[in-house]
Amino acid sequence: MNAVHLYVEYLAIAFRGQMQYRTSFVMLALGQFLVNGIEILGVWALFARFRSLEGWRLEEVALFYGLVNVSLGIAGVVAGGFDKFAALVKSGEFDRMLLRPRSTALQIAARQFEFRRTGRMLQGLMVLVWAGAALDVSWSTGRLGLVILAILGGAALFYGLFVLQATLAFWTTETLELMNAITYGGCEAGRYPLSIYRAWLRRFFTFIVPLACVSYFPAMAILGRDDPVLGSPMWFRWLSPAVGVLFLVASLQIWRLGVRHYHSTGS
Amino acid sequence: MRPYWAVFGARFRTLLQYRAAALAGCGTQLFFGLIVVMVYQAFYRSTRASQPMTYAEVVTYVWLAQAMLGLILFGADHDVSEMIRSGAVAYELARPIDLYSLWYFRAVALRTGPVLLRMIPIGLVAGLCFGLGPPASSACAGMWALATVGSVLFGSAVATVMTISLLWTISGDGINRLLAAAMFICSGVIVPLPFFPDWVQPVLHALPFRGMADTPFRVYLGHIPVERAGLAVAHQLAWTLGLILFGRWLLRRAVRRLVIQGG
Numbered sequence: 001m002n003a004v005h006l007y008v009e010y011l012a013i014a015f016r017g018q019m020q021y022r023t024s025f026v027m028l029a030l031g032q033f034l035v036n037g038i039e040i041l042g043v044w045a046l047f048a049r050f051r052s053l054e055g056w057r058l059e060e061v062a063l064f065y066g067l068v069n070v071s072l073g074i075a076g077v078v079a080g081g082f083d084k085f086a087a088l089v090k091s092g093e094f095d096r097m098l099l100r101p102r103s104t105a106l107q108i109a110a111r112q113f114e115f116r117r118t119g120r121m122l123q124g125l126m127v128l129v130w131a132g133a134a135l136d137v138s139w140s141t142g143r144l145g146l147v148i149l150a151i152l153g154g155a156a157l158f159y160g161l162f163v164l165q166a167t168l169a170f171w172t173t174e175t176l177e178l179m180n181a182i183t184y185g186g187c188e189a190g191r192y193p194l195s196i197y198r199a200w201l202r203r204f205f206t207f208i209v210p211l212a213c214v215s216y217f218p219a220m221a222i223l224g225r226d227d228p229v230l231g232s233p234m235w236f237r238w239l240s241p242a243v244g245v246l247f248l249v250a251s252l253q254i255w256r257l258g259v260r261h262y263h264s265t266g267s
Numbered sequence: 268m269r270p271y272w273a274v275f276g277a278r279f280r281t282l283l284q285y286r287a288a289a290l291a292g293c294g295t296q297l298f299f300g301l302i303v304v305m306v307y308q309a310f311y312r313s314t315r316a317s318q319p320m321t322y323a324e325v326v327t328y329v330w331l332a333q334a335m336l337g338l339i340l341f342g343a344d345h346d347v348s349e350m351i352r353s354g355a356v357a358y359e360l361a362r363p364i365d366l367y368s369l370w371y372f373r374a375v376a377l378r379t380g381p382v383l384l385r386m387i388p389i390g391l392v393a394g395l396c397f398g399l400g401p402p403a404s405s406a407c408a409g410m411w412a413l414a415t416v417g418s419v420l421f422g423s424a425v426a427t428v429m430t431i432s433l434l435w436t437i438s439g440d441g442i443n444r445l446l447a448a449a450m451f452i453c454s455g456v457i458v459p460l461p462f463f464p465d466w467v468q469p470v471l472h473a474l475p476f477r478g479m480a481d482t483p484f485r486v487y488l489g490h491i492p493v494e495r496a497g498l499a500v501a502h503q504l505a506w507t508l509g510l511i512l513f514g515r516w517l518l519r520r521a522v523r524r525l526v527i528q529g530g
Contacts, residue, residue, distance in 0.1 A: 031444030038448045042458040049318060049462050050310045177288065181295035189302045196309035201302070 003106050010110035018115050025116055032119025040065065040127055043191065054196055059134035060223060061192055066128025067147070067215045068190035071154025072183070073121025079159045080112035085166035095264050104259050105252055108166065135223070143222050146238060153241030154214035158183060160244075160251035161209070167251070167258040182209060190215045195229035206230070213243035270364050275372045282380030289384040296389055300333040301397065319461035323400060324488050328459050330399035331484045334389040337382035338418055339456050339480050342447055343430040344373055351433050360522065367515050370430055374423035403489025410496040414483035417503035421478050424510035425450070431514055434521040455481030461490070475506035 018025055043065065047058040076083075085108060088094045097107050128147075132139065165179035186209060194202050194216040205211040212230070220227050221237035232240075304326055311322045320328070332339070347370060350356040359366060393399035402408035429443045451457060453476035460471050460481045471477060482499045485491040491499055 027442065028444070031442075031448070034445055034448040035451070038452045039457060041452055045458050045463045046310060048464055050314045051316075052313050054309050054313050177291040177295050181298045185295070185298050185302060188299060192306055192309070197302070197305050201305065 003102070006102070007106065007110050011113060014113040015115060018113075028116040029119045029122075032117055033123050034119075036069065036120045037123040037126075039191075040123070053192065056193055056196075059131050062127050062131035063135065063219050063222065064193055064215055065191040066124050066126075066131055067150055067154060067219060068187050068211075069124025070121050070128060070151050071124075071214060072158045072187045073118065073124050074151070074155040075158035075162060076117045076120060077114050078109075078155075079162035080114040080117075081108040081110065082159075082162040082166040083114075084112060086169040089169045089262075090265060092265055094262070098259075098262075105163075105255055137222060137224070146218050146222055146241075149241040150214050150218035153218075153244030154211075155244075156248040157209070157211065157214050157244035158186075160248040161186070163248070163251040163255050167255045170258040170262050186211045193219070195227075202230070210243045210247055213240035271368050271372045274369055275376045278373055278376035279380045282376065283384065285381075286384065289381065290388070292381075293385055293388045293392075296333045296336065296385065297392060297397075300330055300389075300393065303329050303333075304397065320459060320488075320490065323398070324490060325459060326398040327400040327488060328455075328484050330389070330393040330397065331487060332456050332480060334386045334393065334399075335382060335415070335418075335480070335483075336456075337385060338378050338415070338422060339451075339454055343426060343433055343443055344370065344377065347373070347430050348433050356434075360525075366522070367427070367511075367518050371423055371427050371511070371514075374426045374430070375419060377426075378419050378422055400488075402487050404493070406493045407487060407489045407496075410493055410500070411483055411487040414478075414486045414496065414500050414503065417500050417507070418479050418483050421475065421503050421507045421510070424507050424514060428510060428514045428517065431518050431521055434518075434525060450476045450479070453477065454479040455484065459484075461485075475503070475510075478503035478506065 040062075043061065044058065047053070047061070053061060088097075088108075094104075097104055100107060132147075137143065161179065161183045165183070168179065186205065189197065189201065189205060190211055194205060194212050197205075202212075206213075206216075216230075217227075217232055217237040217240040220232070221234065227237075307322065307325050307329065311318070311325075347356070347359075350359060359369070362369070390399065394401075402411055429446070432443065453460075453471055453474050455477060456479075460468075460477055463471060478499075482491065482503060486493075486496045486499065
């Protein structure tokens with residue numbers, strides 16, 4: 001069985017397993033949907049008071065909000081194994097994985113899927129659809145394709161952040177809340193166009209964690225807006241989601257470094 | 268009262284042990300706070316129309332919310348919900364003390380321990396570098412302290428009701444989350460309540476949830492004048508009392524029909 005086949009098999013098993021507790025599943029998914037969905041009410045209230053955000057309208061901001069939430073939503077569902085990885089190091093269970101004839105990354109990736117966490121993705125999707133309808137944009141195949149690429153690139157970027165968070169556990173044994181700051185802080189910051197922030201935060205989310213490449217740049221291409229703040233050329237905006245995938249590939253390389261460094265806790 | 272204070276003390280001391288985690292948490296909260304402050308800064312740059320709060324007030328509000336986030340923690344006690352799941356809750360029932368008070372004091376400790384650890388460093392850094400202003404007056408500071416105590420008492424009463432509800436169904440976890448979502452936005456943590464449209468204000472005002480965050484923060488700012496602060500605190504305490512009575516009644520009913528599955 002090749003790696004992809006195995007991964008899909010695991011995915012199907014996890015889905016069937018979690019569907020056994022259907023009421024609990026629906027309640028938790030609905031809960032997550034509302035907990036996250038309530039945030040858009042806050043954005044709406046601010047727009048009702050301030051009318052515009054440095055020339056951006058609510059439906060434009062909704063595009064940013066939707067993109068980043070769907071991306072993080074997808075990553076949150078499929079990256080559960082990496083998200084909860086520190087527990088495996090602490091309990092020593094990771095030792096067992098090293099003995100199996102598959103790559104550790106594949107085993108961790110296929111270990112846990114959190115389908116209950118589809119709530120964030122769904123609410124992001126709803127906001128995105130609303131933005132798509134409210135915006136004065138002609139939805140050509142190219143633009144729709146770019147939306148999908150931005151979402152996939154974004155999911156890859158957030159997945160990469162979860163991998164890095166797990167990799168840190170090789171050195172610290174504990175999950176650091178510090179990585180949460182970047183993952184969820186990124187989601188928080190990505191809800192608004194990056195141009196409104198101060199230079200240090202813009203640079204951080206462009207050059208260190210390239211969140212801009214999966215939300216700000218593609219969204220600017222879709223909206224057909226000029227980019228006076230960051231001055232990105234148009235061709236780059238169309239290609240930028242690929243940077244998210246590169247980020248994931250780089251994260252997996254760092255993961256392999258971490259595995260080589262691993263010392264069992266002995267528990 | 269002695270055993271309840273002991274429960275409070277023991278749990279409080281346990282929570283104070285996680286100092287490294289608290290420090291990392293402070294970093295996270297400072298980062299979040301900075302992002303939120305920048306968003307408000309951009310909003311205020313975009314308008315000349317007068318707003319229900321000044322920019323400086325909003326910045327202080329945001330930092331207070333970051334520093335006190337633990338107080339506004341919603342949801343049932345995780346340890347008790349594990350006990351209910353495993354059946355170990357039977358031991359709780361066997362103790363010769365009042366179960367409601369036991370759970371209530373646990374909830375109070377759960378809120379105060381982590382907050383004390385985080386409040387001081389976040390308050391210091393935000394006050395020195397990021398625009399957290401001082402209280403409007405010493406009278407405001409006094410009322411703020413009172414309203415913060417009220418917030419803890421109220422939040423603990425809500426959490427205890429949520430914990431008790433788990434005795435009916437463990438999938439009540441989902442319902443609790445729905446409730447938490449509604450409370451979150453009505454407390455002012457997401458957006459300061461004065462920014463909501465005027466037509467929602469009476470509803471927000473009547474609901475008790477503003478007592479968790481909005482009341483203490485605006486008393487601190489002097490945005491709720493000192494002479495009206497007493498009324499706001501009374502509102503908090505009245506709701507707290509009501510919820511405690513409701514929780515006690517709920518627990519009595521739950522215990523009567525509780526079945527412990529052997530094992």
